[in-house]
Amino acid sequence: MIALKFTVNQQDIEITVPDSMRLLDILREELNLTGTKEGCGIGECGACTVIMDGAAVNSCLILAEQCQGSRVETVENLEKDKILSQLQEAFLENGAVQCGFCTPGMLMSAKALLAQNPHPSLEEIKTALEGNLCRCTGYVPIIESVQKAAEKLGKDAK
Amino acid sequence: MKKVRKFDAVPKLNGSYKFLDDYTRPNLLYGGFLYAKFHHGKLKQIKFPKKFSKDEFTIVSYKDILGENIVPEPENDQPFLVEQEVMHYGQIILGIAHPNKKKLKQFIDNIEVEYEEMPAITDIEECLSDENNVFGRVLEIKHPAEIGNTSHLIHTKRIYRTPHQEQAYLETQAMLAEYDKEKKEIFVLGTMQCPFFVKSALDAIFGDTIHNSVVETSEGIGGGFGGKEDFPNIIAGITALLAYKSGRPVKTVLDREDDIQITTKRHPSRVEVESYTDPITHKIRKLNIDYRLDAGAFQTLSPVVLSRGVLHASSGYAVEDCYIKGRLFRSNTPSNGAFRGFGAPQALFAIESHIDNVAAQLGIDPYTLRKKNILKIGKEFPTSQPIIENHLEDCLEKVIEISDYHEKYREYKQWNLEHKVKKGIGLSLGLHGGGYTGNGEKILNSKIKLVIEKNADINIYVANTDMGQGAHTTLAQMVDEAIEHPHNKTRVVIPNTNKAPNSGPTVASRTIYIVGNMLRNLIKEVKKELGFDNLETYVKAHQADFPREFRSLFKPDPQAIFDDETYKGVAYKDYSWAACVVEITYDPTTYEINLEKCWNVLDIGETVNPEIARGQVEGGVVQALGWGLSEFFYKKGFGRKQGFTDYTMLTSRDIPELNIEFIHTDNPIPKGLGEIPMDYPAPALRNAFLNATGVGIDEIPLTPEKIFANLEEK
Numbered sequence: 001m002i003a004l005k006f007t008v009n010q011q012d013i014e015i016t017v018p019d020s021m022r023l024l025d026i027l028r029e030e031l032n033l034t035g036t037k038e039g040c041g042i043g044e045c046g047a048c049t050v051i052m053d054g055a056a057v058n059s060c061l062i063l064a065e066q067c068q069g070s071r072v073e074t075v076e077n078l079e080k081d082k083i084l085s086q087l088q089e090a091f092l093e094n095g096a097v098q099c100g101f102c103t104p105g106m107l108m109s110a111k112a113l114l115a116q117n118p119h120p121s122l123e124e125i126k127t128a129l130e131g132n133l134c135r136c137t138g139y140v141p142i143i144e145s146v147q148k149a150a151e152k153l154g155k156d157a158k
Numbered sequence: 159m160k161k162v163r164k165f166d167a168v169p170k171l172n173g174s175y176k177f178l179d180d181y182t183r184p185n186l187l188y189g190g191f192l193y194a195k196f197h198h199g200k201l202k203q204i205k206f207p208k209k210f211s212k213d214e215f216t217i218v219s220y221k222d223i224l225g226e227n228i229v230p231e232p233e234n235d236q237p238f239l240v241e242q243e244v245m246h247y248g249q250i251i252l253g254i255a256h257p258n259k260k261k262l263k264q265f266i267d268n269i270e271v272e273y274e275e276m277p278a279i280t281d282i283e284e285c286l287s288d289e290n291n292v293f294g295r296v297l298e299i300k301h302p303a304e305i306g307n308t309s310h311l312i313h314t315k316r317i318y319r320t321p322h323q324e325q326a327y328l329e330t331q332a333m334l335a336e337y338d339k340e341k342k343e344i345f346v347l348g349t350m351q352c353p354f355f356v357k358s359a360l361d362a363i364f365g366d367t368i369h370n371s372v373v374e375t376s377e378g379i380g381g382g383f384g385g386k387e388d389f390p391n392i393i394a395g396i397t398a399l400l401a402y403k404s405g406r407p408v409k410t411v412l413d414r415e416d417d418i419q420i421t422t423k424r425h426p427s428r429v430e431v432e433s434y435t436d437p438i439t440h441k442i443r444k445l446n447i448d449y450r451l452d453a454g455a456f457q458t459l460s461p462v463v464l465s466r467g468v469l470h471a472s473s474g475y476a477v478e479d480c481y482i483k484g485r486l487f488r489s490n491t492p493s494n495g496a497f498r499g500f501g502a503p504q505a506l507f508a509i510e511s512h513i514d515n516v517a518a519q520l521g522i523d524p525y526t527l528r529k530k531n532i533l534k535i536g537k538e539f540p541t542s543q544p545i546i547e548n549h550l551e552d553c554l555e556k557v558i559e560i561s562d563y564h565e566k567y568r569e570y571k572q573w574n575l576e577h578k579v580k581k582g583i584g585l586s587l588g589l590h591g592g593g594y595t596g597n598g599e600k601i602l603n604s605k606i607k608l609v610i611e612k613n614a615d616i617n618i619y620v621a622n623t624d625m626g627q628g629a630h631t632t633l634a635q636m637v638d639e640a641i642e643h644p645h646n647k648t649r650v651v652i653p654n655t656n657k658a659p660n661s662g663p664t665v666a667s668r669t670i671y672i673v674g675n676m677l678r679n680l681i682k683e684v685k686k687e688l689g690f691d692n693l694e695t696y697v698k699a700h701q702a703d704f705p706r707e708f709r710s711l712f713k714p715d716p717q718a719i720f721d722d723e724t725y726k727g728v729a730y731k732d733y734s735w736a737a738c739v740v741e742i743t744y745d746p747t748t749y750e751i752n753l754e755k756c757w758n759v760l761d762i763g764e765t766v767n768p769e770i771a772r773g774q775v776e777g778g779v780v781q782a783l784g785w786g787l788s789e790f791f792y793k794k795g796f797g798r799k800q801g802f803t804d805y806t807m808l809t810s811r812d813i814p815e816l817n818i819e820f821i822h823t824d825n826p827i828p829k830g831l832g833e834i835p836m837d838y839p840a841p842a843l844r845n846a847f848l849n850a851t852g853v854g855i856d857e858i859p860l861t862p863e864k865i866f867a868n869l870e871e872k
Contacts, residue, residue, distance in 0.1 A: 034180040035173015039328050040414040044802035047328055075173035088171045095769040099626025100170030101177060101328040101380030129810040135326050135381050136626045137773060138780030139810040
């Protein structure tokens with residue numbers, strides 16, 4: 001067992017979990033944050049993507065110990081975060097949500113991109129989302145949404 | 159037609175929408191399966207690992223089945239659980255449950271299965287080329303004509319092959335089952351397309367032991383694409399058996415690896431096409447098609463896939479003398495099942511590739527050959543069903559225009575002479591019959607219900623599920639727009655077999671086309687019967703009459719007659735039509751194809767919700783291009799794909815620029831939409847490669863390895 005101290009969506013978390021527990025399970029089972037989904041369990045599909053210390057990571061590949069002292073952000077942080085809520089708006093506006101299972105992970109990858117690179121090129125967007133599989137939308141409206149959110153955020157910043 | 163947002167988009171965007179794994183129950187057990195990891199053999203012994211106390215686990219084998227060990231299907235030949243003989247890799251032997259997920263997995267992983275191996279057919283080619291493997295009914299469509307001497311005609315005979323395809327819905331298959339001892343009732347919550355199929359599976363596996371079974375879908379269904387049409391029957395059956403035996407709720411959520419190993423795939427195909435074409439008029443005078451599918455170890459619903467396959471085998475072409483034969487072949491791969499397109503993508507890959515092969519042989523461009531032979535008014539399908547509109551030709555003309563096909567066709571010829579990296583442009587036609595084949599809808603006899611509540615809300619009760627395709631938004635929209643009722647006061651209630659009548663499965667591009675039209679007609683009849691202008695005002699004035707329930711039944715068109723014995727008549731009352739152009743670049747150094755652009759023109763009739771309709775086309779086209787470019791599941795000498803690591807689907811970096819247009823949207827009927835985008839893009843991609851290189855490869859996927867092998871051969 002390991003005693004962890006870290007933050008999730010700006011909230012301090014203190015929790016003791018088995019060493020081998022994955023961040024994904026800590027979120028879903030211990031903290032009841034079920035917005036983060038498991039699609040493959042081996043870091044290939046990106047459905048479980050969360051942001052850890054600013055970077056998009058597959059939470060199925062992060063073990064408990066790696067969470068120590070970190071800042072984790074999940075889709076549930078959406079309403080509190082400007083970039084995330086702008087992305088949500090754009091996804092909604094562009095019909096980028098079909099089954100919705102990849103959506104939380106897509107949002108987190110997109111948010112990590114825009115936080116680091118507010119004006120990404122089309123290629124940069126495609127690359128940032130490359131690790132997130134979607135079988136419903138063909139990616140087209142998702143990529144458009146990220147472009148539009150970036151434009152909107154750029155305008156707001158001016 | 160107005161912009162209506164999907165009702166579930168916001169909860170999906172904030173993570174609050176519940177998928178099956180997000181549900182829990184007090185005292186919950188986790189369910190899992192022990193499945194065969196060999197292709198064919200007799201079970202000798204199952205050895206449980208000694209380091210676990212077996213008593214902690216609930217275990218069900220075929221001996222625990224209280225009713226019948228046969229999954230109800232169009233062809234009832236598949237057991238829920240293996241009895242003695244394992245027929246395919248992935249066939250389920252035991253259902254096992256335990257309170258701890260991790261311990262359950264370790265236990266299952268350490269069970270040893272001893273067996274006597276038997277000869278197995280696992281290679282698609284071996285399966286499909288040996289006529290001894292045929293099983294089930296042979297289908298024939300005969301459209302004979304005396305065309306006289308064929309010696310002056312151009313003879314073209316080729317064999318086309320397509321691989322397994324995994325549906326790869328992002329949410330794996332999952333079920334939660336509970337048994338109420340007092341009521342003797344099984345309740346199953348799950349991610350599925352067909353709640354009433356699952357209900358009949360439960361009734362089969364329990365027999366008279368239970369009084370009732372109730373099936374409901376989870377809030378979110380993370381994609382289906384056909385994969386959640388019939389296989390959920392097995393998962394639900396075994397999970398419910400575990401709940402019955404343990405007396406506790408059981409939740410089974412498949413790991414991705416297990417899901418890929420044990421669930422159904424798209425049928426691999428081998429289609430032989432032989433044609434005789436007039437070199438002067440460019441008319442295809444005679445066409446023989448031998449359409450074969452690898453059904454897997456059991457037939458299950460394959461006969462229905464075969465039927466749709468042969469009915470789409472001649473694509474959008476009118477041929478005087480036409481003969482189509484369809485057969486299922488047996489193998490020891492998992493039973494192949496439903497997948498968006500349902501036999502049509504295999505059929506269209508063959509014929510649409512063949513058209514380009516014939517054009518190349520004639521030395522004419524592929525557009526001209528299509529134009530000369532296209533179905534139009536005055537022509538008929540091989541079933542003798544008359545063509546009543548020229549919309550397919552309109553799709554063709556439009557896609558040629560918007561893609562600037564002729565200009566590019568000329569330009570790339572020159573470009574390819576001068577450049578190392580080649581450019582190619584390919585064309586295909588597509589068509590898809592809406593709803594069940596032939597008399598299928600008549601037999602299904604769908605029922606729908608709506609309830610107008612005291613506050614004038616309209617609750618729609620149907621069995622059709624929203625697996626992301628937006629069906630519930632669109633169905634509600636059809637009802638509220640028909641009477642100009644506020645959209646936020648109309649909703650589809652989560653499908654539950656105790657509450658909703660059986661409006662049939664969520665398959666066959668039938669949800670909007672059949673069920674939506676029924677709902678629209680019903681609400682219009684209600685309006686007429688009650689005589690209101692504004693429903694809210696009416697309900698306010700007649701409070702005592704509400705809530706009030708209205709029901710209706712499917713009314714078949716008496717003119718649409720199909721003879722299932724002779725395969726003559728109206729196979730599908732309404733066809734959707736499409737034409738597609740794919741543009742690629744090809745790098746001969748790496749043998750890699752890059753998808754550049756893809757133009758799609760479709761006639762799906764009315765587009766109730768244009769944004770949702772566009773989404774269906776985008777997703778379907780990308781799924782189809784993946785099938786054409788990189789996806790396959792099993793290959794002799796290569797083995798099976800294990801999961802998302804080696805099963806390569808297109809990512810955001812691989813997709814082409816998409817252009818989508820709908821035409822003839824003034825048709826008052828929304829026709830089938832879900833499947834057609836999967837049907838036609840793969841041959842357009844293949845034809846673009848032919849255009850770029852002069853090499854026609856009659857098999858997909860067009861991986862660099864396959865291209866290399868084909869070029870080496872030539």
